[in-house]
Amino acid sequence: MSFSYEERRRLEQMARDELRHFQLDRFRRLLEIILPHNEFYSKKFHGISLPIRTWEEFCSLPFTTKDELCTRQDGLAANLTFPVERYVRLHRTSGSRGRPLTVLDTPEDWQWWLEGWQFVLDAAGLQAGHRVVLAFSFGPFIGFWSAYEACAARRALVVPTGGMSTAARLELIAQLQPQFVLSTPSYALRMAEVARERGWPLHSWGVEALIVAGEPGGSIPSTRARIEQAWGARVIDHAGATEVGPWGYADENRVGLYVNESQFIAEFRPLDQVHCLDDTQGRPAELVLTTLGRTGCPVIRYRTGDVVLPHRHHTGRTRFVLLEGGVLGRADDMVIVRGVNIFPSALEEVLRELAEVEEFRITVYRHQELDQLRIEVEDALHQPQRIADLIQRRIGIRVEVVDVPAGTLPRFEGKGRRFVDLRSAESRKPPPPADQLDSLGGS
Numbered sequence: 001m002s003f004s005y006e007e008r009r010r011l012e013q014m015a016r017d018e019l020r021h022f023q024l025d026r027f028r029r030l031l032e033i034i035l036p037h038n039e040f041y042s043k044k045f046h047g048i049s050l051p052i053r054t055w056e057e058f059c060s061l062p063f064t065t066k067d068e069l070c071t072r073q074d075g076l077a078a079n080l081t082f083p084v085e086r087y088v089r090l091h092r093t094s095g096s097r098g099r100p101l102t103v104l105d106t107p108e109d110w111q112w113w114l115e116g117w118q119f120v121l122d123a124a125g126l127q128a129g130h131r132v133v134l135a136f137s138f139g140p141f142i143g144f145w146s147a148y149e150a151c152a153a154r155r156a157l158v159v160p161t162g163g164m165s166t167a168a169r170l171e172l173i174a175q176l177q178p179q180f181v182l183s184t185p186s187y188a189l190r191m192a193e194v195a196r197e198r199g200w201p202l203h204s205w206g207v208e209a210l211i212v213a214g215e216p217g218g219s220i221p222s223t224r225a226r227i228e229q230a231w232g233a234r235v236i237d238h239a240g241a242t243e244v245g246p247w248g249y250a251d252e253n254r255v256g257l258y259v260n261e262s263q264f265i266a267e268f269r270p271l272d273q274v275h276c277l278d279d280t281q282g283r284p285a286e287l288v289l290t291t292l293g294r295t296g297c298p299v300i301r302y303r304t305g306d307v308v309l310p311h312r313h314h315t316g317r318t319r320f321v322l323l324e325g326g327v328l329g330r331a332d333d334m335v336i337v338r339g340v341n342i343f344p345s346a347l348e349e350v351l352r353e354l355a356e357v358e359e360f361r362i363t364v365y366r367h368q369e370l371d372q373l374r375i376e377v378e379d380a381l382h383q384p385q386r387i388a389d390l391i392q393r394r395i396g397i398r399v400e401v402v403d404v405p406a407g408t409l410p411r412f413e414g415k416g417r418r419f420v421d422l423r424s425a426e427s428r429k430p431p432p433p434a435d436q437l438d439s440l441g442g443s
Helices: 005-012 016-034 039-044 055-059 107-124 142-153 166-176 185-198 221-231 344-351 384-395
Strands: 089-092 102-105 131-134 157-160 180-183 209-212 234-241 245-250 257-259 264-270 285-291 302-312 320-330 335-337 340-342 357-367 370-379 400-403 419-421
Touching: 005 107, 016 055, 089 142, 102 107, 107 142, 107 209, 107 234, 107 245, 131 142, 131 166, 142 157, 142 234, 166 185, 180 185, 185 209, 185 221, 209 221, 221 234, 221 344, 234 257, 234 320, 245 264, 264 302, 320 344, 335 370, 340 344, 344 357, 344 370, 344 384, 370 384, 384 400
Parallel strands: 131 157, 131 180, 180 209, 209 234, 357 419, 370 400
Antiparallel strands: 089 102, 234 245, 245 257, 257 320, 264 285, 285 302, 302 320, 335 340, 357 370
């Protein structure tokens, strides 16, 4: 299903009742296509009366989890609808959380990916004729390929930079003067750091906006502000996942993310409850998504593991906007320190406010059955206690903050891995010194 710009705007402005009817109708058609061919969902829905006619019936369907999708011995996603010969695209999850998952897409599904990206590009204001630099490496990461082809479909000049060093990418940006750069938030900061070290005038290179994805930073106010100040450009956040699709894009004020509800059904499962609620009353909840246009590898009521604060937005669009940093973090990243629930993004919000802190790493470990935190910082002032005091004032917890030499913490081209979790059953002692943790943090 292909939409023009006018049709996308109409979908965004539908009345809520009309949108819900649209979603349920698309979902019924999805089931008509995938059943009984999709063995995974045929087994999962065995005994359930079909077709689904009401939202109550929809909400009675079982959840899907990533562990279920990783059950095939060949590493392919278990929810494939068609024989492998029908598929033309192969991409993999990062494997940063368990076994990598290989996901396939048919030509029709790939077109659906590109359509989803058009909502993102609308939000960013990217137009035909603009120049776009993609600061990613080639590989099975789906974000690069989908962004590249979506921008090309919009008739932008798309510049791949796979295999280049950071300095070489920056030189290319200086030469081409692109209006847009696409990267992770971590790598946007890394490029700014290298430009600053070399005395290069990043502000004067014509970049109007950075579209960032892959981690929560684009919707964390202090991280977004640091990127925007370094580049002299707007930051547009985007959220998606290999096994789900391009589900989120920045709202007009860039304080959170809209869920693209014309392509996904969004539900919200409070962290302390089993069932989803339409209104979580300001409480954090796990985002649950159903794809409406991906027939070859669909997910239905998929527990993403992403924690969000859903809030109904009433300014002409019918989207849910996810406030206070978009995706707050992963459900399994939550740390409980002396009764306070903390996500790494909350700590990042505080740390990014400090211009003297170039890089950081958060390590959580368990001591005497309690979660403990240690934060390593590259602090130009070499005053870690002031940082610990600020975190205590802002968040209400005492943490250990350790100053480490400049340049010793990892830098990232892809997703930043600044959160090291040592809470496994065998990790019951404080973490080793910083120089022994490098292999856990990325490079």
